Amino acid sequence: MSFKRVSVGLLGIVLSMLLLAYLFRLPLTSWYLTPMLSKNGAELHCIDWSLTSQLDLNIEKLCLTYQGQQIELAGILANKQQVRVSRANLIVSDLANKQQPESAQTEFKKLALVLPEQRPLISIEQLDVVSPFTDSPVRLAIQEKRLNHFTISGDLNADVEISNYEIKADLTLDEQVARRFITLPASSHFSTQSQVKFDGITIAIESTVNASYQHALAQCDLGFTTEGQLSAKYQLNQQYLYADLSALQNQLSANQACLSIIKDQQHQSFIEAQLPLTWQLEIEKPVSVEAEQLSVPIVKLLAAEGQSEVTVSNTTFSLQDPLASLNSQVSIDFNSKDIDELKLNAHLHESDVSADFQLSLDSLPAFLDFQADGALVEGIGAKGKLNIDELFSSPIAARLNANVSVKNALISGAQIADFTSTIEAEHNAEQHLIVKANSKVKSLNYNDIHAAKISNELTLSTDLSVGELFADIDAKTTAAKLSTPELTLNKLSVVTNALQSRALQATHHVFADGFEALVSHHMSKVAHPFELVIPEQAVSKLNPIIAQFEPLATITDGVVSGIIKGDVNLQQAEGSVHINKLSALYNDYLANDFAVDLDGTFNSGQLNIAATKFTLNELRAGAVVKNMQGQLQVTANQPCAADLTGQVMGGKFVVNKYCPLSDNQTATVKFENIDASKLVTLDAESGISLSGRLAGTLPVVISKQGIEVKQGQLVNQGDGKLLITNNAGFEAVKAQQQELSTTLSLLENLDIKKLRSSVNLKPDGWLHLGVNLEGYNEAQQQAVNFNYNHEENVFTLLRALRLSDEITQKVEKEYAKKGSNDG
Incomplete structure (x- = not known):
């Protein structure tokens, strides 16, 4: 009896302990599992379980955190054969940890899973995954058909294999699946088959991609297609992304209808002849992202037809501030039907650009405005350098140095041979623009006008910040010879100072064969007043000009000066010309000491000079005429001398009137x-x-x-x-x-x-x-x-x-x- 009583007592104690353990199962479970899970990098937040009448484990709720990822399981029924989960929620944290301070960032570790050799198989009827990579939760169903091999269905289809140190998944994705949780253009198409590996720190992806995208712009269809293999790796701790896209075949294309967007038929024809509609995109070396710094070693854009190529190399920038941190080199090598060569090499460093370029054309496009009326420009070449400071700021600072050449040109009836120009331009942050150009022309022909060895030095300075164009212009133009059927000028020089505002105000200092004149004018939409000043100078400087009209005439002495004012638009002018002590030789006729002061007007094509006295001290023409004087007058372009008096052969003579042109x-x-x-x-x-x-x-x-x-x-x-x-x-x-x-x-x-x-x-x-x-x-x-x-x-x-x-x-x-x- 005593043994029986003792056995019953012991049994009661055990049952009481079991009952107490069951009653306190939750804290006991937490006390037992927490340190064990911590050793494997997991953290237990909640657990609620019970036993069924068949002694199956029924877990109502289980909350875990593993390396920053949160999982919540509900409706778990477990026995020796299987573990079935009715519902599960997985919250994937932002791997970039942008909202967490540096000290709070998660340190990922290599997987070291303790996987039992035998355990019940797991199935999850519904798993909702929330992550920053999708617009909506991804809903999945997971079935473990054999130990540590899972089949995933639902929004994604995948086969997952878990080992102690790696998780491997074979994933199939197309646009129908992707549209369930991200927004895609209706005209896009893609499919991928990927193998994903995760070792706790690094995610590695090997994918086969087939994708296309079409964008319709009016009747213009723009397309992008890509096909081939890609591989990528992402290291969670260092936040380092590596992607090898070199095996992808990428193509950019546009259909012929895109050219119809260009309304002008000449422009359309020119662009159609120059620009290929299909291009190949090659990313030859792996792309990487480290600490939010994107690096793209080399990208090439190749024309499907011809040898044109655009190369972008050594590109790096910060994903947080791309424009301010962008560094890149761009090389363009382009040629086409009408463009012999276009080369551009540019380096962009944190919004500063330095570039050199070279362009050569047989001729300019016919649609350019100044090309009208049969104009032609042949043998065009340009090369130079361009530097821009703060490209993405406004206003920008830029410097241009360029050499331009044209072999032959026919513009508005003017024929130009061997034009060359050196251009220097600078625009600073205060919007001050300075342009300097030194140009030369071997010869210029316009109708019957011929000029040879022309050179021009031009400096333009303006302030673009004032809202209106105000420009100071300084120029010097020289020509070895300027000739017409009636006149030839040698050693021609024009020095110009001008101000362009609402109207052009300019002063030209003109020299021709040593003769000097000063021309000032003010050109606007309504008027064009001018002033011509002839400073006092020797009349003999006009001999090269006079000789062309009358080879036997030569001026030997005398001075001339004058001033003429008028308006070019109105064709009106008035002024005065003073000639003093003029001596001239005609064959072996000699005139000594001629003087006259002329005051006249020009209006509607007619010159009128008021009657004015002139004197001539001596005229030798066989007979010697002395002390000649008279009245000189021009009426409606008709010059006349009246009341001519003088001394000849010891006597006097009088001429009533003589008009040389009558x-x-x-x-x-x-x-x-x-x-x-x-x-x-x-x-x-x-x-x-x-x-x-x-x-x-x-x-x-x-x-x-x-x-x-x-x-x-x-x-x-x-x-x-x-x-x-x-x-x-x-x-x-x-x-x-x-x-x-x-x-x-x-x-x-x-x-x-x-x-x-x-x-x-x-x-x-x-x-x-x-x-x-x-x-x-x-x-x-x-x-x-x-x-x-x-x-x-x-x-x-x-x-x-x-x-x-x-x-x-x-x-x-x-x-x-x-x-x-x-x-």
Whole structure:
């Protein structure tokens, strides 16, 4: 009885302990499991279990954290054969731990799972996975068909194998599955088959990818396709991503209809001929992300047709601030039907860009505006360097150095040969722009205008921050020669200072063959006033120009100055020109000391100069004319000289009016007190002399046929005298005509009382004189009435007189002296 009583008591104690253990199963379980799980990197948060009537373990709820990942299990029924989980929730933390301080970041460790060799198989009827990588939870079902081999179905299809040190999964994903939890374009298509391995620290992925994307823009279809193998690894602790995409075949394409977006047919045709519609994208070396720093060693974009290539290499940037941290090198090597070569090498360092470029074209596109009307530009080349500071800021600072060349150009009728230009431009952060250009042109032809060896130096400075264009322009243009059918200028130079605001204000300092002028103008939409200033300078500087119009004319002395103001748009001008001490040579005619002050206006194509006095000290043309003066006037482009007076042959003359450009006019020349001895200028050895004073009137008719004198008259003023001594010709006439000998001898010493002569000059130079002499021979006490007709070519006579006159030597001496001084 005592043994039985003791056994019953012991049994009661055991049952009581079991009952107490069951009653306190939850804290006991937590006390037992917590340290054991901690050794494996897991943390127990909650557990609630019980036994069924069949002694199966029923866990209502189990909460665990493993390396930062939270899992909650509910409705677990476990026995020796299986563990079935009705519901489970897995919360995957942000692996970047962006919201956690550095000290609180999770330290991942290599897997060291203690997997029993025998245990019940696990099935999870519903697992919801929440992660930062998907827009909505991923719902899965998990079935363990054999120990540590799981089949996953639902939103993802995968086979998972778990070992002590690794989790391996074979995953299949397509767009139908992916659309359940991420947003994808309707026109996209992809499928992947991946093998994922996880060792607790590193996730490794090997995938086969087949994907495409189409984007419709109006009628333009843009496409991207990729196919092939990729591999990637992600290290959780170092947050290091490595992706090898080199085995992928990537293609970018556009259909022909995309060109229809370009409305202009010429633009469309040009781009169609240059730009391939299909490109291959190659990522030759692995891409990596470490500590939020993305590195892409090399990416190439290759045209499917031709040799064009875009290469982006050594690219790195921070994912937190890509633009501020971007470093990259870009190389473009492009050629096409019309572009012989386009090369660009650019380096981008934290928004600073340095680039060098080279471009060559056979000709410019025909659609450019200045290419209209049959224009052509051939043999174009450009190369240079560009530097930009703070590319993504506004405003940017940039510097450009470029060399541009054009072999031949035809623009708006102008033919240009061998154009070269060196350009330097700088734009700073204060929006100050400075452009310097040095250009040269071998030759330029426009209609009948030809220029050779042109050079131009241009500096433009402007402030773009003011909202309006204000630019200071300094330029110097030179040309070795500028010629037209009428005129050739040598050593042409134009120095320009200009200000461009709402209108262009410019001053041009012009030099041509040494002659100087200053032009100022103000060009706007409504007016174009100008001012031309001719500073006082030697008129002889105009000799190269004058020689082109009249080769026999040469200016030897004198100064000129003037100022002209007007408006180009209105074609109006007024001004004054001053000429002083002008001396000039025409063949062997010489004019000395000419002076005039001209004040005139120009309006509607007509020049008018008010009547102004001019003076000419001396004119030598066989006869010497002195102290000439008169009134010079231009009316409606018609110049005329009026009231011309002067001294000639010891007397005076007056010309009423002479208009050089008029084809039909009569100028009346009146003489008085002319010294007859100077009028009849013969060889001193002839033995014939005439003295006395003459007066006369010569109506000079000027027409297209030439110059002629009609019914001119010469008369004596007072007595005169005719002497003939030892003249062989005169003596021969007397000997041959004995009947006239007595009469002719009366002329040998004749006191002239009256002389009348009619004067008629033909356009061919033949002069006809009808002379009537009335006088008295004192020696023979005989009155004489003598009529004589004389014909001679006056042009020949004047030429002979000029050659025999002392002017020949004086002119040559004067021209030699002045010419050497002015040359």
